Amino acid sequence: MVQVKLFDCDHEEDLEEEMNEFLEQISPRDVIDIKYNVALIGDASGEQVFCFSALIIYKK
Known part of the structure; x- marks a missing residue:
């Protein structure tokens, strides 16, 4: 089964x-x-605000 994991951080x-x-x-x-x-x-x-995000697609 294919899954995703989402990450969202300020730094x-x-x-x-x-x-x-x-x-x-x-x-x-x-x-x-x-x-x-x-x-x-x-x-x-x-003021500038950064948003760093990533998505990992993986098999479970």
Whole structure:
């Protein structure tokens, strides 16, 4: 069965840590693909907020 696991963090280091913890629990041969995205959102005051996300597609 194909499954997905979604990760969403404010800091890239947090995303890396969460993904590594998950990947330790599954076999490397079960990983089908990993998608990565960074979004930048600016508010009215000019402050920038980053959103780091990733999707792991794997066999369960």
